[in-house]
Amino acid sequence: MRGLKVLPSGRPGRGRLYVNLPDGRAVAWYDRQTNRISVLADDRREEILRVLRPYLSGTVSIGPPPVPTAADLRRLALPPDEDLAPNRPGEGLLGELEHGSAGTRARHRLRQDLTAQQRMGEVLDALPESQGWRALHALAVPGVGSIDHLVLGPPGVFCVLSVPGRRQRAQVGDLLLTVGRAEPRPDPRRARLAARYAARVLMAPVTPVLALVDATRVEVAPSVRDIRVLQPPTAAPYFTTAATTLKPPDVEALYVLARDHRTWRRPAAR
Structure with missing residues (x-):
């Protein structure tokens, strides 16, 4: 053996x-x-x-x-191949860049997206585990595509979409995000969709977050109230000073559920 x-x-x-x-x-x-x-x-x-x-x-x-808790028992039964905790930020994009056949412009956009996810991932991974913070990255979600980052801690669960700001002004509206003079992207809708799916799967409230990485200025429409818009320098203070809503055993139980790949493959309850 x-x-x-x-x-x-x-x-x-x-x-x-x-x-x-x-x-x-x-x-x-x-x-x-x-x-x-x-x-x-x-x-x-x-x-x-x-x-x-x-x-x-x-x-x-x-x-x-x-004496094991319910979360301990579930974690102990988790097969290594189904464990999402070791995923690196931008895991899926790394594979596309290494093995994909996209053209030069598409590969440039992939590299920008990867850099944004890695930058934001570093910030989220630095949140102190000793204070109850957990972070997962690159979660493949049927019908949604992927969740860049899922953050769990005393203030709750956050679904984070990282977007490259490309050192330009970013404008966030209810439905679209515009960076510089590029075509508007449906990132606010994507963030909401991913958070709604995560909330149904985890059976817990999930806050959508847009993370603008390297934007020179971020303007948010007054009507955008359900999405948190952050940049790497403001992300950690936002998370660590938010009001507590979850107890440590609740955070750990949700983390064990979220890190199981099978959780995201099963149909979400409506």
Whole structure:
């Protein structure tokens, strides 16, 4: 039988590390925040310690796991191939640029979109996990295309669409977004559609967010009240100072649901 695998539960260097059997079942996990190894298969303790040793630091405690919550049980049953947490910002665009056959202008637009998603992804990934923040990227959604970023934290759930501002003025209306002299784009409608789908799938309120990256000026029509319009410098303060609406167990339960690829493939309740 092949050996154990160590897989991250989220972004590299943060969150938990899970030790899985070749069939995907977890036998232990290492929690970086508490510096504790929780062992599910005590007969494999030495093997678990051996594969985790390169990732350990300081004094580490080891023992049976605490009584699992419903979110813990769901996460432990999540097959690695269905886990969206390791997705990088712009994951789908990276594949298109590497293997696609788009023309020069289309590839230029793809690179701009990728840069915008990566820039905004860096901001969202920097939100402190110790304060209950979680972020997912590049979620493929049937009928919607994709959700650039899904952010979950004490203030709620946010569906973020990143748009390149191209160092020009951006004008946000109810239905269309115009950057410089380019043709208007239906990004406000896309943001609403993605947030509505996410709300139905997760069965929780989801706020649509437009993130304008590198725009020199952003003008928002007074009638736009349901969409939050942010730029990277203002995004973190907006999220971290917003009023609390979710308790930590609620955030974690929604995060576990959202990171499961199968969640987004099933029909959303109307």
